[in-house]
Amino acid sequence: MRLLLLFTLLGMPLASQDIQAIVQSQRTGGVNNGRYWNTLATDEKIPYVYGVLDSLVESMHFFPKTCDCGSNASMTAVITLIGSKNPIPLELVEGLDMFFKDPANRQIRIIEAMKYVTLKASGASKGQLEELETSLRRAAANSR
Numbered sequence: 177m178r179l180l181l182l183f184t185l186l187g188m189p190l191a192s193q194d195i196q197a198i199v200q201s202q203r204t205g206g207v208n209n210g211r212y213w214n215t216l217a218t219d220e221k222i223p224y225v226y227g228v229l230d231s232l233v234e235s236m237h238f239f240p241k242t243c244d245c246g247s248n249a250s251m252t253a254v255i256t257l258i259g260s261k262n263p264i265p266l267e268l269v270e271g272l273d274m275f276f277k278d279p280a281n282r283q284i285r286i287i288e289a290m291k292y293v294t295l296k297a298s299g300a301s302k303g304q305l306e307e308l309e310t311s312l313r314r315a316a317a318n319s320r
Contacts, residue, residue: 205319
């Protein structure tokens with residue numbers, strides 16, 4: 177019994193380090209990335225997307241009425257993330273799932289990947305999508 181307890185106690189720091197490494201691999205620049213996204217179930221992904229969009233819309237209310245710059249930035253972010261077609265969150269989830277199937281994209285932040293999904297849904301050319309994807313990969317690699 178004492179031997180089992182000793183091995184358990186000695187193994188705890190290793191397990192803690194493993195968990196910490198997993199959590200760190202699921203974040204890029206302190207923000208959730210595709211590795212994290214792939215751990216979620218669909219019924220967790222939909223509220224995640226709603227949360228991102230709601231937080232951007234709500235952030236517009238926190239800027240002084242005399243400052244258009246903050247609310248304009250928030251509105252621009254919302255439009256960039258959902259585009260003019262106003263997709264339902266499930267469509268964004270499905271697009272993100274496709275995007276993060278590529279292992280090279282998994283280090284990209286979820287919110288950045290939403291821009292790619294929206295651009296694709298709006299009918300962007302293959303060249304535009306490849307350019308954005310390359311840019312997102314480069315930015316993610318530089319912010320580790």
